[in-house]
Amino acid sequence: MTKPRLLVLAILAGAAVLLLTVLYGKIGPNGKASNALLEPPAAMAPFKQAQTATAVPAVALSGAGGTLKSLSEYKGRVVLLNLWAPWCGPCVKELPALAALQKALPADRFVVVPVDAGRESQAEAQAFLASHGAGSLQTYVDSNAAVMRAFGAIGLAMTILIDKDGPE
Numbered sequence: 001m002t003k004p005r006l007l008v009l010a011i012l013a014g015a016a017v018l019l020l021t022v023l024y025g026k027i028g029p030n031g032k033a034s035n036a037l038l039e040p041p042a043a044m045a046p047f048k049q050a051q052t053a054t055a056v057p058a059v060a061l062s063g064a065g066g067t068l069k070s071l072s073e074y075k076g077r078v079v080l081l082n083l084w085a086p087w088c089g090p091c092v093k094e095l096p097a098l099a100a101l102q103k104a105l106p107a108d109r110f111v112v113v114p115v116d117a118g119r120e121s122q123a124e125a126q127a128f129l130a131s132h133g134a135g136s137l138q139t140y141v142d143s144n145a146a147v148m149r150a151f152g153a154i155g156l157a158m159t160i161l162i163d164k165d166g167p168e
Helices: 003-024 089-104 122-131 146-150
Strands: 060-062 068-070 078-084 110-116 158-162
Touching: 078 089, 089 110, 110 122
Parallel strands: 078 110
Antiparallel strands: 060 068, 078 158
16 A cells, blocks of 8 residues: 555544544543443433432332232332322323333332322222223322322322332
8 A cells, every 4th residue: 555545544544533432432531532421411410329228218008999008018029119190291101111111020029019199099090000001010099198208209200219128
């Protein structure tokens, strides 16, 4: 190859590396490329990761026939506690995905616990879940907002992941 061709190839290779660095990473303070995809987006800046796990509040869920179920009864399983309401668009949209997630994972190790914060009746909540592709999920209601208060929920949808030993 001639020197001009080698020079052109070197410039093109350098430009390609620079372009890939701009598109997929950034140059850190040490002059080396770092992967920007591993860093949280700027919108997440106000949120801080807890240094220690938070204990799950002792709260009872109202289930089928008005029976009460404590979250501690799920100890040994990962719990995805989802507070939702029928008037909450994002809540309703995620219901079928939550049902699919429950079906995809072993019930002896993982459970989706949807809690309707917008209905007085467990039967109404179950009918709503069924009509929105999530009828396979257990139904719980929070008619007096006890669960919302216990977890400090100020809006919906709210999803809390509780590990198998209890901390959220």
